[in-house]
Amino acid sequence: MKLDARIPPGPLAEKWDQRRFDLKLVNPANKRKYRVLVVGSGLAGAAAAASLAELGYQVDCFCFQDSPRRAHSIAAQGGINAAKNYRNDGDSVFRLFYDTIKGGDFRAREANVYRLAQLSGNIIDQCVAQGVPFAREYGGYLDNRSFGGAQVSRTFYARGQTGQQLLLGAYAALSRMIGRQAVRMWPRTEMLDLVVVDGHAKGIVSRDLVSGAIQTHAADAVVLATGGYGNAFYLSTNAKGCNVTATWRAHKRGAGFANPCYTQIHPTCIPQSGEHQSKLTLMSESLRNDGRVWVPEQPRDRRPPQQIPDGERDYFLERKYPSFGNLAPRDIASRAAKQVCDEGRGIGETGLGVYLDFRDAIARLGREAIAERYGNLFHMYQKITAEDPYTMPMRIFPAVHYTMGGLWVDYDLMATIPGLFVLGEANFSDHGANRLGASALMQGLADGYFVIPYTIGGYLAGQKPGAVKDDHQEFARVRQEVVARTGRLLEVQGSTSVDSFHKELGKILWQQCGMARNEQGLAAALQAIPALRERFWQDVKVPGSGESLNQSLERAGRVADFLEFAETMVLDAQQRRESCGGHFREEWQDDGEARRDDQNFCHVAVWEHSGAGQLPRRHIEPLQFENVHLAVRSYK
């Protein structure tokens, strides 16, 4: 597998300009001859579909939800970063770049991250022009808040629903192009395979989730913006439908999968309340602007929180990381929470929780001000737990939230299969081993609005438009494989539900490949996962038929792919014998802090599929740091 990142030469700040100049252009009259498939309609997908259609390409956009506006970007709460320096507090493109590289524990590509920081300001401009109602101050200018891992205020927000407002902006842009018949939208349609002809991505096979029809779509390029794989853990903050199928299918057709072990465990989620629980709910990181995280000083202190005096509380983030305090980055805050729970100081019935307390902020600013900032989050918390966070500290615990790994892409966001582009959370490119808060929205929109419209042209300029049609034999062959796989899922007729298998997989991953990992646990997972997968194919029970709306069948296909993917994820965690960011190997630590091994692991690990029953092959892309000094990441 050849891994050429194609990073443009020259100084960091000039690379993107240089690349844009070097990329070939497709003249406006020719653009309409090219068809591009965009799979996914979240921030990255909707932004890409709209922008490409505006340029004149024929675009087909697919989503499994009933409407493109429901993609999981919608659930992002806290905000979006941009190096606008509106606060005059020392922000700059270079600082955002540096914070992101450091936040990612020096495991991301400098050139990509710098471009992201450069584009960040333009995103805010674009969104405001679309009518995104960001929070404003009384003078009418945009407001900012702080987020983890940064000492400047660069996060733009729209109350606690920044994701919904940004997605509605992208969805509006997409809808405008749908209305003009420049985009053909395929809702309730799930991509089930990628079609590769002569080494180039030339289309997909999909299933109409209402009629069950298996369809083929030929194009000149395929863009995947299908999100992350956090739901491999079953319980996560992801929407129930989030899945790895599109990227995993592409991987099995030849696309390298990079750093699958990098998973972000978010520190502030509502703790699990019972076995029936179907998902975990995030409480935005923005709450840590005003909320203070603590546990009782003494283990097994069962007093109600209000009765524990300040002197007997341990504000452990403030104690351990005085310069960042409660705004320590996510991986570090999660690990610290796990540590105090391991010491028996966790709170709540299960002892798996810590307090996020607004008492002091309410005393300082008043209840009104807190309600203005976080009202809808407090409301959501109250709905779920039946507790009032204005009078009782929130109980929180870390949960799987985001995945930094994804399909490997070069500087142009092209995968190892030419003609296949991967955007947003689905790629691996910008966040290294840990993503900073408010950077996912930034990356999704940067990729969709401002990177792919240029880079895809560079690829298409070298392709003859419409060269492959869906009557090509490869489409028939892949279609047949999809039909057969769907048929097999229905034929097993075992006795165990898809959800039971999914929960079991989730438990294995959470225990062995979650917040802390070690050789022994990972080896055990590598035994358990193939066994579970085998049991799945012998005993899964999928009712109904493939010729109608069948939600059990949809889930079965996704879980089957998670069961394959999970093994590669664990393998990656096993082979990365260092700790970095969200990947914490217990063997490599300094008193609870991650210890990187730059000598041996300053690289991207890229997995190549080598056929059924074979272990995948591991390749590396070395990471070169020319503009930042590889340092021990400290937030003390």
Next chain:
Amino acid sequence: MKVTLHIWRQSRPGTAAAAGDGRMVRYQLDQVSPDMSFLEMLDVLNEQLLQRGEDPVAFDHDCREGICGACGLVIDGVPHGPERGTTTCQLHLRSFRDGAEIWIEPFRAAAFPVLKDLVVDRSAFDRVVAAGAYISVATGQPQDANCIPVGKDEADKAFDAATCIGCGACVAACKNASAMLFVGAKVSHFVHLPQGRVERTARARNLVAAMDREGFGNCTNQYECEAVCPKDIPVRVIAELNREFVRAKVLEQPASGKRIGGHG
């Protein structure tokens, strides 16, 4: 706790008559917890149906945190159930008494045909949006964001409307199956922003035309929509929609059928 459920079952798309088998079916659940969400209760039911060899109940859902707008059930006659300002996925069984008997139906409206069981087709909303619920700006290099100051009060009004999650409860609650709370929210969101005011005339006209085309009814001031809206969108947005529509009628030349926004 125990609950008895009566759930609308229908195997195929279309009206109950067309599908042929639309009916309410009774189910008993003996061990559910008050901490379960309403949808988690349906998960439990589905697991039991599967074990009994019956077809699980189909229902739309995704984020399960009240923001994607995918879920939506009529519970005891009320879209999203008894709790105000709450989506179905955020409703918990603690809102019901032990032994409760609960009727569960899909959102019903001519513009929202049933696809299966509790799943309806709400693509009419997407078509209304595509008719003009946007600002016609192409991706590019617009001016700096702070060149468009928006007073906080106006920005807040725009935001209050923009919180709509497009679930369709307003339509399901209305005896006329009117979508005017939804459409009003779109119009209100943009008309409170300077950058959204440029196309206000054509937007009002085109959205109302699209809404009529899709078969949604008109508002007769019952305010049922506001009562069930999980995001508490106020009915003032309907007044704003009416104002914008009348304004468009007065100001505009006869409708040419052109889409708003020209080129771009």
